[in-house]
Amino acid sequence: MTTETLKPALDLTRLKAWLPKYGVYAAILVLIVYNIAFTPNFLTLGNLRIQLIQVAPIVIVALGMALVIGTEGIDLSVGSVMALAAALIPLYLGYGVVGAIAVSLLAGVAVGLVNGLLVARVGLQPIVATLALFVGGRGLALVISGGQLKDVRNDDLVFLGSGDLLGVPVLVWIAAALVLVVAFVVRRTVFGRRLLAIGGNRPAAQLAGVPVQRVLIGVYILCAVLASIAGLLAVARIQSSDASSVGLLIELSAITAVVVGGTPLTGGKVRVLGTVAGALLMQLVVATMIKHNLQPSTTEMVQAVIILVAVYAARERKSR
Amino acid sequence: MALLEVAGVSKVFPGVRALDGVSFTLQPGEVHALVGENGAGKSTLIKVLTGVYTPDEGEVRYQDRPVRFGTPMDAQRAGISTIYQEVNLVPLMSVAHNLFLGREPRNRFGLVDGKRMAAEAHEVLRQYGVTADVRRPLGTLALGAQQMVALARAVMIDARVVIMDEPTSSLEPREVETLFGVIDDLHSRGIGIVYVSHRMDELYRICDAVTILRDGKLVHTGKLADLDRLRLVSLMLGRDMSAVRKEGFTGFTGESNASGAPVLRAEKLSSRHRLHDVSLEVRPGEVVGLGGLLGAGRSETIKAIGGAFPLDSGDITVAGDKLGKPTPVKALKAGIATQPEDRKAEGIVAGLSVRENIALAVLPRTSRLGLVSDRKIDKIVETFMTRLRIKASGPDQLVGDLSGGNQQKVLLARLLATGPKVLLLDEPTRGIDVGAKAEVQALIDELAAEGLGVVLVSSDAEELVEGSDRVVVLRDGAVVGELRGDDVTTEALLETIAAAADGDHDDH
CATH class of the missing domain: 3.40.50.300 (P-loop containing nucleotide triphosphate hydrolases)
Structure with a gap:
């Protein structure tokens, strides 16, 4: 939406090839320039901190989503996984922080395993398979937490959620580290290459000796583990655990970040940095709108337009 | 006008x-x-x-x-x-x-x-x-x-x-x-x-x-x-x-290099309604053709040997080792490389580069602790791009942008990179141009000369006859005849298929 005004001289076909690749970065740049010029207090440390802290959980969840979408799948259960991870923290905090974190990560592994088995073994469509745990996961989280908001007081968790390291929030460090890990997995590992091949052409990957089921199960587990990390970080940040609100609707934010970042829903391609940029862009849009006292409804419509532009651009590239 | x-x-x-x-x-x-x-x-x-x-x-x-x-x-x-x-x-x-x-x-x-x-x-x-x-x-x-x-x-x-x-x-x-x-x-x-x-x-x-x-x-x-x-x-x-x-019109030389004990032995392969006791032997250096009409069970036989078609019974032995219940992974490990009939649907990954496509089946071999070595992959990719004369702007070009013939070569490169003992080829020259066709045919000859066992399916009778040392003819999922030596001619092939079809009439 912003790139056209940036370079009106560009002809349409070149723009179409360029847009899905770099459009998201250009849009971020435009927004930042605009905000520096017109938004008071935008360039303050406090504001940047808040933006980054808010976007971190979405980035973490979106990373897993990008991997799943790369296999031509989708995972709707990420928000419920976050709730489940959050609900387990106060329950196991008695065994120490490490124990509690380990348990909530294990819950992620379990959900991912079920998703993966349903998709890879049983052969359900990903949207249906993960819908089951989207509904059931949050239900289970509510049962575990007894439906109550629980305060969580633990110094180590507080450090994870609101601490600083070298002047940067720990939360942001964790998100950045996970971005690097996922980028590394996609680019450098056998698992990453196989994942892309499966998304690009599953029967071909199968015939080429790729263990399709194993890789798919692994992808769903990875996605769920990332979601549970986001869930326990959410608990650490707000120092309470509320299974009914943690991670609500985050699956949509994550899918948006992935799509706006230029990863096609048709699989075979994962853009890790693009996904991060997608999440940042949506965050910036919301922040800009709020700073200028626009209605939330307006913000939502602007977000809708961005998603449409991103999907349209991706479609153009696909058909070439 | x-x-x-x-x-x-x-x-x-x-x-x-x-x-x-x-x-x-x-x-x-x-x-x-x-x-x-x-x-x-x-x-x-x-x-x-x-x-x-x-x-x-x-x-x-x-x-x-x-x-x-x-x-x-x-x-x-x-x-x-x-x-x-x-x-x-x-x-x-x-x-x-x-x-x-x-x-x-x-x-x-x-x-x-x-x-x-x-x-x-x-x-x-x-x-x-x-x-x-x-x-x-x-x-x-x-x-x-x-x-x-x-x-x-x-x-x-x-x-x-x-x-x-x-x-x-x-x-x-x-x-x-x-x-x-x-x-x-x-x-x-x-x-x-x-x-x-x-x-x-x-x-x-x-x-x-x-x-x-x-x-x-x-x-x-x-x-x-x-x-x-x-x-x-x-x-x-x-x-x-x-x-x-x-x-000539095909790139085959017509020489036979077959020797020694069978590298592939398929015995009594059966699958409900589709295959009935199909047996097949291939010796190193031998090209065995599978003849028959559409639906005779040629592709099914190939897929079954490659582990991609479920079998009710039957044994597959590669170089003396019996394959358990075959899967594509097991077959590939045992040295069976399968080139599927439908290149676009089951062969290439169009959205990935030439390099990734060639390396797909050898990822474990080019990696340590799950990390791929680009150096090793580059070497393999370079070797096969040169050897098969793959025409691409470079290893990073998307396979979907290549011509059909070059896509087929990329697919063959992927199979050959696994160092197979047996190559199963289902319509290797379908839909590719005459030049690439001759090159692929010459390559099949060359590979056989190097001691690979090859099973060839082609609906082009000329190609099947000139390319094969032996032709096994199928009909309705069963073996109905075999042509050997001087009998491997287009006329004999058509006769066998036709005779099989006549037999069909007698059944009714």
């Missing part, structure tokens, strides 16, 4: 001049062959004719008026219909619905008149040799029948020009005859036909005129009858006639 004319058309894509000042004229009632190697510009020209691409230079004239089709729909409305290799209809809708899509007959309430539609569809399709129930979903028909429905639809919407892109590649011989009957009929009604095919026999049977493209340029256009086969092939390849004559 020319029906459809293209004058001095050029189309440039980044890095390639796909069409370079090409002219082409189609007369009413003419069957015009459009030939050339893959990458010669045939598809681009068709896309210019049908409005998918707008030419950069030159003009398209239709019924003597310059036209500019914005979309394929515009072209279709103007009367230019295209039948693609893959059928572009709705598989879940009924045959009749597909035939009348968008023009359904209405009853007096304005609703679709199902009865009348079915009756008319039945009547129309009978002329095309399709006798199936028109209320069945289209997807349940055989591919050939689906193509006939597509053709009937194209002709019904008042087409003046019908473009056929390799229409016979998925047809059985009987269906090909029906298609030719329909083409004769169109011909007599003054409809112009552009016919793209790699099969010489077909071209000479039905085409009046021919236009040959090479590297995006027009190299010849004129009456087909004035051009003998050898000249046609040499024009397509840009090769010397004497070279073509010397090298």
Whole structure:
């Protein structure tokens, strides 16, 4: 939406090839320039901190989503996984922080395993398979937490959620580290290459000796583990655990970040940095709108337009 | 008066001049062959004719008026219909619905008149040799029948020009005859036909005129009858006639290198309704052909050995080691590499680069602790790109952008990189141009000479006979004959298949 005004001289076909690749970065740049010029207090440390802290959980969840979408799948259960991870923290905090974190990560592994088995073994469509745990996961989280908001007081968790390291929030460090890990997995590992091949052409990957089921199960587990990390970080940040609100609707934010970042829903391609940029862009849009006292409804419509532009651009590239 | 004319058309894509000042004229009632190697510009020209691409230079004239089709729909409305290799209809809708899509007959309430539609569809399709129930979903028909429905639809919407892109590649011989009957009929009604095919026999049977493209340029256009086969092939390849004559039509040398104990032994492979006790032995250096008609069980046999087709019973032994319940992973580990029949659907990953495609099956071998070594992969990719003469702008080019022949070579490179003992090839030269075909055939010979066991499936009788040391003939999922030594001839092959078919009649 912003790139056209940036370079009106560009002809349409070149723009179409360029847009899905770099459009998201250009849009971020435009927004930042605009905000520096017109938004008071935008360039303050406090504001940047808040933006980054808010976007971190979405980035973490979106990373897993990008991997799943790369296999031509989708995972709707990420928000419920976050709730489940959050609900387990106060329950196991008695065994120490490490124990509690380990348990909530294990819950992620379990959900991912079920998703993966349903998709890879049983052969359900990903949207249906993960819908089951989207509904059931949050239900289970509510049962575990007894439906109550629980305060969580633990110094180590507080450090994870609101601490600083070298002047940067720990939360942001964790998100950045996970971005690097996922980028590394996609680019450098056998698992990453196989994942892309499966998304690009599953029967071909199968015939080429790729263990399709194993890789798919692994992808769903990875996605769920990332979601549970986001869930326990959410608990650490707000120092309470509320299974009914943690991670609500985050699956949509994550899918948006992935799509706006230029990863096609048709699989075979994962853009890790693009996904991060997608999440940042949506965050910036919301922040800009709020700073200028626009209605939330307006913000939502602007977000809708961005998603449409991103999907349209991706479609153009696909058909070439 | 020319029906459809293209004058001095050029189309440039980044890095390639796909069409370079090409002219082409189609007369009413003419069957015009459009030939050339893959990458010669045939598809681009068709896309210019049908409005998918707008030419950069030159003009398209239709019924003597310059036209500019914005979309394929515009072209279709103007009367230019295209039948693609893959059928572009709705598989879940009924045959009749597909035939009348968008023009359904209405009853007096304005609703679709199902009865009348079915009756008319039945009547129309009978002329095309399709006798199936028109209320069945289209997807349940055989591919050939689906193509006939597509053709009937194209002709019904008042087409003046019908473009056929390799229409016979998925047809059985009987269906090909029906298609030719329909083409004769169109011909007599003054409809112009552009016919793209790699099969010489077909071209000479039905085409009046021919236009040959090479590297995006027009190299010849004129009456087909004035051009003998050898000249046609040499024009397509840009090769010397004497070279073509010397090298023959296929790249096979016809020598046998078979020796020693069988490297592959398949015993009594059975799968409900599809395979019945199929046994097969391949020695190192031997090329064993699988002959038979479409649906005889050739692809199933190949897939079963490669672990991609479920078996009820049967044993597969590779170099003396028995394979348990075969899976693609196990088969590959044991040294069986399978090249599937459908390159696009089961072979290449179009969205990945040449490099990733070649490396796909050897990822474990080129990695340590799950991390891939680009250095090792680069070495393998370079070796095979050179050896198979893969024409790409570089290892990072997307495979989907390559010509069919080069895609096939990438697929073969992937298989060869695994260092197989047995190579299973299902239609290795289907849909690729003559030049790449000869190269692939020569490669098969070369690989056999190096001691690989090869199983070859080809519906091209000439290729099967010249390429194989032995031919096992299948019918209805069972072995019905075998040709050895001097008996491996086209005549003997056809006789065996025909005899098998006769046996079929005796059964009933």
